[in-house]
Amino acid sequence: MKILSIETSCDDTGIAILEQNKKIKVLADYLSSQNDIHSSYGGIHPSIAKREHTKNIFPVFMSSLKKAHLLKKGKTEINPETDIILERYPELLEELKYFFNNYEKPDLQKIAVTTGPGLEPCLYVGINFAKALAINWDIPLIPVNHIEAHILVNFINEIKEDVFPALSLILSGGNTKLFLMQKIGVYKELGSTRDDAIGECFDKSARLLNLPYPGGVEIANRANKVKKSQFKLPRPMINSNDYDFSFSGLKTAIFYELKDRKLSKKEVNEMCFEIENAIKDVLIKKTEKALLEFNPKSIFIGGGVSANKKIQKALKDLSKKYKIKIYIPKYTTDNAVMIGVAALLSPKSINYDNLKANSNLNLND
Secondary structure (H helix, E strand, C coil), X not given: CEEEEEECCCCCEEEEEEEECCCEEEEEEEEECCHHHHHHHCCCCHHHHHHHHHHHHHHHHHHHHHHCCCCCECCCCCCCHHHHHCXXXXXXXXXXXXXXXXXXXXXXXXXXXXXXXXXXXXXXHHHHHHHHHHHHHCCCEEEEEHHHHHXXXXXXXXXXXXXXXXXXXXXXXXXXXXXXXXXXCEEEEEEEECCCCHHHHHHHHHHHCCCCCCHHHHHHHHHCCCCCCCXXXXXXXCCCCCCCECCHHHHHHHHHHHCCCCCCHHHHHHHHHHHHHHHHHHHHHHHHHHHHHHCCCXXXXXXXXXXXXXHHHHHHHHHHHCCCEEECCCCCCCCHHHHHHHHHHCCCCCCHHHCCCCCCCCCCC
């Protein structure tokens, strides 16, 4: 069984094709990044991101079909609803009509698409593209929760051990959440950020330091150049009696440290060192508190910030201390592979007409 998956929740346009037999095999995985476009803004500009998704999704789609050897000359009868579905995307409509007039339905049995959380205008590009394909190919369309996908991509290589209950930590530009996972599809949210997400904090901190976007990568690179820091930043909510996070106060503290002061290159690196450590310390303290309270058998992490090496090492050290397994996915940043994996492992059925974007979609919705 083959599935085509689509991811457009933020600023990366991703399409992947997976095949599931006994294992899940990635036949194609393409991603078009908008980092260079948004770098001048220091963050994501939603209307520009939507425009770029509309421009990039068809070429990425064609590249994926070619890579998976699923492009076959022929013709697909165009469903009249296609015009209605893509009426707000005239160029994309013309591209798909060209495709249907020149290629037959590929050997695909399902389509999966991110429906939230994310930026609603961006989500709708992927949703409407997926709807148009599914209606013309007459195959099921599976809605996928972006957060669940970050967790379930850990299972792409057949995790056979008894891993439940598990702690799941989501660290991304839009989300910072800690879940207790009883099994696939059953999650209890223990805590979440009350303001800025962890990736957002990295990006905003980098902007205060006049560093390029994406900020998390730049801060990590500069932090690696020093061994200590003269700066001391707060660790917000590190001792709170809950599992919530708060990073806006950290950003404010950085603002006041920099006020009326010009840092040398070495001082910038030291500030990056302290920013990274402040964030890491809070994450580790909250995770350890959950380990002691819930006694899980494993830890899963996901999201773009989970690629941070210092955070990875601290979590690995924590897992060794408590003698439990930690799973760090190969696919950390937003991608379509994780959307396909989630659709295969936790499928949901929905009528096309009810498929809508939900920018604030919760994991149990």
